[in-house]
Amino acid sequence: MDRIEDCYGFLLGKAYQKVWQMEKAALSQYGITPVQFVLLHVLWEKDGQKGVELGSRLRLDGATITGVLDRLEKMGLIERRPDLNDRRTNLIFLTPKGSELEKPLNQVTDAVNKEVISMFSEEEAKMFKSMLTKLGLGQKGHS
Amino acid sequence: MDRIEDCYGFLLGKAYQKVWQMEKAALSQYGITPVQFVLLHVLWEKDGQKGVELGSRLRLDGATITGVLDRLEKMGLIERRPDLNDRRTNLIFLTPKGSELEKPLNQVTDAVNKEVISMFSEEEAKMFKSMLTKLGLGQKGHS
DNA sequence: CACATATTATTTGTATGCAAATAATATGTG
DNA sequence: CACATATTATTTGCATACAAATAATATGTG
Numbered sequence: 001m002d003r004i005e006d007c008y009g010f011l012l013g014k015a016y017q018k019v020w021q022m023e024k025a026a027l028s029q030y031g032i033t034p035v036q037f038v039l040l041h042v043l044w045e046k047d048g049q050k051g052v053e054l055g056s057r058l059r060l061d062g063a064t065i066t067g068v069l070d071r072l073e074k075m076g077l078i079e080r081r082p083d084l085n086d087r088r089t090n091l092i093f094l095t096p097k098g099s100e101l102e103k104p105l106n107q108v109t110d111a112v113n114k115e116v117i118s119m120f121s122e123e124e125a126k127m128f129k130s131m132l133t134k135l136g137l138g139q140k141g142h143s
Numbered sequence: 144m145d146r147i148e149d150c151y152g153f154l155l156g157k158a159y160q161k162v163w164q165m166e167k168a169a170l171s172q173y174g175i176t177p178v179q180f181v182l183l184h185v186l187w188e189k190d191g192q193k194g195v196e197l198g199s200r201l202r203l204d205g206a207t208i209t210g211v212l213d214r215l216e217k218m219g220l221i222e223r224r225p226d227l228n229d230r231r232t233n234l235i236f237l238t239p240k241g242s243e244l245e246k247p248l249n250q251v252t253d254a255v256n257k258e259v260i261s262m263f264s265e266e267e268a269k270m271f272k273s274m275l276t277k278l279g280l281g282q283k284g285h286s
Numbered sequence: 287c288a289c290a291t292a293t294t295a296t297t298t299g300t301a302t303g304c305a306a307a308t309a310a311t312a313t314g315t316g
Numbered sequence: 317c318a319c320a321t322a323t324t325a326t327t328t329g330c331a332t333a334c335a336a337a338t339a340a341t342a343t344g345t346g
Contacts, residue, residue, distance in 0.1 A: 001253050004184045005280065009166045009177055009252075011272060012159040014202055014279030017333085019152045024334095034152055035238045035302065041147045052324060055229075056332055058147075059157055064303050071301080088311045088324045097203070109152075110144050116151045121275060129154060131271050134262060136157030137148065160303085167304090178332060195294060207333050209296055214331080231294045231341045 019116055025106040030101065031075070037105055039068050040077065040094070044102045048091045050083065059137075077101065162259055169251040173244065174218070182246055183237070186221065187245045190260050191234045193226065202280075220244070 004010050011105045023034040032040075041056050043049065055065045069092060072078045077098035080090035147153050166177040169185050175183070186192065198208045212235060215221045220241035223233035260268045 001249060001256060003188075004181050005270075005276065006256075006272075007181070007184075007252065008272070008275075009159075009162045009254055010181055011275040011279055012162050015275045016152075016155040016279075017202065018279050019155050022232060023152045033301070036149070038147050038153055041150075045146075050324080059160065060302090061304050062325065063305085063327080067302075086312075086324080090250065090325080106144060109150065112146060113151055116278070120274060127267070127270065128150075128274050129149075131263065131267060132151075132158045133148065133257040134153040135259070136154060136159075136161050153312080175295090176331065195292080203332090204334050205295060206297080206335085210332075229342075233295080
């Protein structure tokens with residue numbers, strides 16, 4: 001490999017960085033980061049999940065989940081409640097304040113997604129998503 | 144956006160994470176991280192660059208460059224020398240130890256790239272690189 | 287030349303991310 | 317039931333990454 005711009009790790013990193021910056025800018029008015037958004041998103045889908053479930057879904061290390069939850073809890077968007085069936089575990093619940101963010105945050109991130117998609121043709125976008133899914137999420141369904 | 148798996152930021156992050164882990168594992172025998180590798184790569188192309196040039200090429204913040212250079216310098220792979228034409232600046236030079244890593248590190252990262260490419264057809268790989276470049280590196284040439 | 291502005295590198299603070307170690311609790315095997 | 321093993325969350329340490337502030341030096345304008 002002669003040029004670093006031919007390295008997939010580098011290219012993916014820079015593409016990710018760009019989209020991450022777009023999302024960060026869009027979310028900043030709510031004081032939320034992209035990672036905090038995706039964690040909230042999983043809770044909007046299903047409230048009261050275990051930390052290990054969130055980490056599995058988001059492909060994040062337990063230590064990372066602990067940190068993100070700490071900050072969301074400090075902001076008053078989620079709370080940890082003891083799991084009566086397993087005393088090792090907390091169940092993570094949205095607060096009303098965390099629930100209220102569902103619509104506005106989805107709105108701004110949808111806009112970012114549309115902006116990204118607009119750079120490609122419909123067919124390209126479909127293929128792009130399929131390739132990213134295959135690469136990043138293993139054999140779990142293509143789109 | 145109903146599912147977080149339809150969010151481009153999330154998909155790109157997970158794909159990047161996967162390739163980054165592959166590179167990290169491949170480079171670990173040399174005690175080098177993927178980011179340290181790409182910085183060394185730019186120096187192998189042209190020795191004696193300014194920090195700001197490295198940051199511009201790699202799309203990294205000055206503070207990040209300072210940190211990466213600190214660690215590379217501590218490992219004895221690069222050294223900072225004063226720029227006689229501009230006393231604000233250091234010029235970054237490879238040490239012999241840093242130069243020697245060019246072949247072996249390119250070898251292991253080439254292998255990772257081949258592994259990634261092998262997941263796609265030739266045409267898909269070409270399109271994937273083109274789309275990532277367009278997204279992450281702006282209007283600067285598509286492969 | 288003097289002074290406002292810009293550039294460069296660094297420092298500090300915050301937020302991911304992972305590895306490894308720890309502590310508490312569950313689970314399985316005898 | 318007892319004990320080895322596994323699971324879960326957390327803590328600590330390290331490595332990106334960026335924003336904002338700082339310090340030193342260049343550059344441009346008068």
